[in-house]
Amino acid sequence: NAGVTQTPKFRILKIGQSMTLQCTQDMNHNYMYWYRQDPGMGLKLIYYSVGAGITDKGEVPNGYNVSRSTTEDFPLRLELAAPSQTSVYFCASSTPQSGSGAIQYFGAGTRLSVL
Amino acid sequence: DQQVKQNSPSLSVQEGRISILNCDYTNSMFDYFLWYKKYPAEGPTFLISISSIKDKNEDGRFTVFLNKSAKHLSLHIVPSQPGDSAVYFCAALNSGGYQKVTFGTGTKLQVIP
Numbered sequence: 155n156a157g158v159t160q161t162p163k164f165r166i167l168k169i170g171q172s173m174t175l176q177c178t179q180d181m182n183h184n185y186m187y188w189y190r191q192d193p194g195m196g197l198k199l200i201y202y203s204v205g206a207g208i209t210d211k212g213e214v215p216n217g218y219n220v221s222r223s224t225t226e227d228f229p230l231r232l233e234l235a236a237p238s239q240t241s242v243y244f245c246a247s248s249t250p251q252s253g254s255g256a257i258q259y260f261g262a263g264t265r266l267s268v269l
Numbered sequence: 270d271q272q273v274k275q276n277s278p279s280l281s282v283q284e285g286r287i288s289i290l291n292c293d294y295t296n297s298m299f300d301y302f303l304w305y306k307k308y309p310a311e312g313p314t315f316l317i318s319i320s321s322i323k324d325k326n327e328d329g330r331f332t333v334f335l336n337k338s339a340k341h342l343s344l345h346i347v348p349s350q351p352g353d354s355a356v357y358f359c360a361a362l363n364s365g366g367y368q369k370v371t372f373g374t375g376t377k378l379q380v381i382p
Contacts, residue, residue, distance in 0.1 A: 185368065195374055
């Protein structure tokens, strides 16, 4: 059981380049999330999706785009990479549970450096 | 505006002793709280949770206490083991919405053998 898989694990980008961080889950979860974690900081929500075709902005969406064409995949797109986007990116998924908090399952992360 | 705060960036504890990690929140709409554990180069993994209708939840060596009036929760680990050395994130959400989770900044726990 793979859970949440993120690729690549590491990437170095030049300023202005673009890239897509891939995320796929095999747990048939409806909800998926993208977070970034900067040094000494908690996880900040970039975008989330509550199902295929439905996405919404989180706390720090500027500079990013997402799409959700299938239940399994939730790619994160950086169009014009900037040094401020140097971070560790985590994808997560969950199944909503009424009246309680759904446990999120995380991928191993993508460490991105923009130079 | 940091709605979930973990004021201790790090904590060192001797093996076998109790570890107490603290978390404060400001948003009264939060009604569900979770603790995640993170090892280096891995994603966070769920540890334990508590609903706002309870004041305590226990799972083996891990216990979470919630004080709603003080908007404070704590994670107790007894006895602490070297394998518990990790970063612990407190998280909170409003279970009635899209379940967007707000995370604290984390506390790095080191358990000394």
